[in-house]
Structure formats: C-alpha cells, structure tokens
Amino acid sequence: MREALSRNGIDGSSLVLEITEHSLLHDEPQIHEAITAVNEAGLEIAVDDFGTGYSALAYLRLFAVHRLKLDISFVAALADADGVAASTVRAIISVAHAHGLVVTAEGVEHRWQAELLRAMGCDHAQGYWFGHPVPA
Known part of the structure; x- marks a missing residue:
C-alpha cells in the first residue's frame, strides 16, 4: 500500500x-x-x-478507526413516528463522538433528514439530497 501511494504521489492522509x-x-x-x-x-x-450487523461498541475502542458511517437504514427510519430511530441515531452519534470518531450518515435523501442529522451533531452526510452518483 505504501509503495502504491508513493509510486502515484498520493499522500495517505x-x-x-x-x-x-x-x-x-x-x-x-x-x-x-x-x-x-x-x-x-x-x-x-x-x-x-x-x-447492520451485530454492532459491538467494544471494537470502536479496540481498533484504531477514525470514522463511523451510519447505515442508510437508520436514516430512512428517521421518518418513523415513534421516534425510536431518532433516539437510536442520537445515541450512536453520541457514542461515536465519545470515542473521538467522525460520523457520516449514509443515504440522506431529503432536506429534513440533513437538518435533523445536523441538529443531532452528525458531522457529515451523503446521499441523493446532495447529489447522484456520476461516472469517474
């Protein structure tokens, strides 16, 4: 990996x-x-x-990771009237920040989702609200 970065003049950061x-x-x-x-x-x-799997919060401490990408299923569920998804997302963002991680929400399709996630302290968001995929 280091060789490929060096050969192509890419800074790993x-x-x-x-x-x-x-x-x-x-x-x-x-x-x-x-x-x-x-x-x-x-x-x-x-x-x-x-x-999406068996989320084990312990590995956020065990592994040297920097960012956490919140799955699209949580973002889509923010529309649920019972508020459970919103509480879950808020808790995940809080735990991630406590571990020093930057949080990106995946699958943001509407302005209200982006605004709610921002109010919850989510650091970044991606999805169709911001733009559709384009060829490389």
Whole structure:
C-alpha cells in the first residue's frame, strides 16, 4: 500500500479506507495488523454500514478507526413516528463522538433528514439530497 501511494504521489492522509462493520467482528490478528499498516500509511479508517450487523461498541475502542458511517437504514427510519430511530441515531452519534470518531450518515435523501442529522451533531452526510452518483 505504501509503495502504491508513493509510486502515484498520493499522500495517505488524503484517503479514507472503508471497512465493513462485519469485518471487524472477527477479532483476528491479521485484522489488527492490516489496520495498523493502514494507519501507519497515514490513511484514515471508516467503519462502513454501522448498525447492520451485530454492532459491538467494544471494537470502536479496540481498533484504531477514525470514522463511523451510519447505515442508510437508520436514516430512512428517521421518518418513523415513534421516534425510536431518532433516539437510536442520537445515541450512536453520541457514542461515536465519545470515542473521538467522525460520523457520516449514509443515504440522506431529503432536506429534513440533513437538518435533523445536523441538529443531532452528525458531522457529515451523503446521499441523493446532495447529489447522484456520476461516472469517474
């Protein structure tokens, strides 16, 4: 990885590597080694699809990750009248911030979602509200 960054003149700090939450649930030495190597190359690590598996908050402390990406299913559920999803999202953002993580909400499709997430303290958001995918 370091060789590829060097060969292409890319500063590792300009990249974020996303790892699915599921991959962190297997507390294996090679996962720790890979995360350490990524961190040493200067990249940040984001836990993608947070909340879709067996969310183990302990790994937020065990692994050197920098960001948490809140799964689209939580954002979509913000419309539920009972308020449970909003309470859950607020709690996840709070826990992530307590661990020093930056939070990005995935799947924001409406202005009201973006405004609510901002009011909850969510750091970043992505989704169709901001733009549709374009060819590279």
